[in-house]
Amino acid sequence: xxxxxxxxxxxxxxxxxxxxxxxxxxxxxxxxxxxxxxxxxxxxxxxxxxxxxxxxxxxxxxxxxxxxxxxxxxxxxxxxxxxxxxxxxxxxxxxxxxxxxxxxxxxxxxxxxxxxxxxxxxxxxxxxxxxxxxxxxxxxxxxxxxxxxxxxxxxxxxxxxxxxxxxxxxxxxxxx
Numbered sequence: 001x002x003x004x005x006x007x008x009x010x011x012x013x014x015x016x017x018x019x020x021x022x023x024x025x026x027x028x029x030x031x032x033x034x035x036x037x038x039x040x041x042x043x044x045x046x047x048x049x050x051x052x053x054x055x056x057x058x059x060x061x062x063x064x065x066x067x068x069x070x071x072x073x074x075x076x077x078x079x080x081x082x083x084x085x086x087x088x089x090x091x092x093x094x095x096x097x098x099x100x101x102x103x104x105x106x107x108x109x110x111x112x113x114x115x116x117x118x119x120x121x122x123x124x125x126x127x128x129x130x131x132x133x134x135x136x137x138x139x140x141x142x143x144x145x146x147x148x149x150x151x152x153x154x155x156x157x158x159x160x161x162x163x164x165x166x167x168x169x170x171x172x173x174x175x176x
Contacts, residue, residue, distance in 0.1 A: 014040055056087055126145070
């Protein structure tokens with residue numbers, strides 16, 4: 001099946017949940033709306049001729065330019081991108097899914113954006129989602145145990161966000 005046939009099949013099955021496609025990228029990717037993510041992931045895993053049975057990783061990308069002059073020239077609106085790298089071991093193929101989220105839910109700073117957890121589909125998502133939550137500040141709804149995995153539970157903020165400010169001290173210990 002060609003890449004275009006594959007995308008046409010997904011668009012027929014999932015309609016406007018598929019928002020953007022780039023088959024020319026080094027790692028071809030498909031952008032999906034958050035509300036369509038779970039159904040698409042189940043389909044990709046369960047269809048016999050697809051069998052994307054391995055979630056390699058989940059990562060977050062913060063599209064934010066803190067410098068106002070540079071932000072005006074950036075060419076994008078600030079947002080968070082959650083990226084899923086999938087593999088079909090059986091068919092020896094890979095696929096990247098992307099979900100675009102606002103930096104803050106309801107434009108309220110500190111109110112984390114949400115995407116459904118895929119840990120019920122691929123168990124490896126459990127730790128990948130916890131890491132993305134911890135460092136990027138993305139809330140994965142219905143995750144079985146969403147808590148920090150690298151930073152202490154009482155850590156403030158999410159260290160990989162571009163507007164993160166490292167605290168000068170933590171529990172009385174000076175860092176810099």
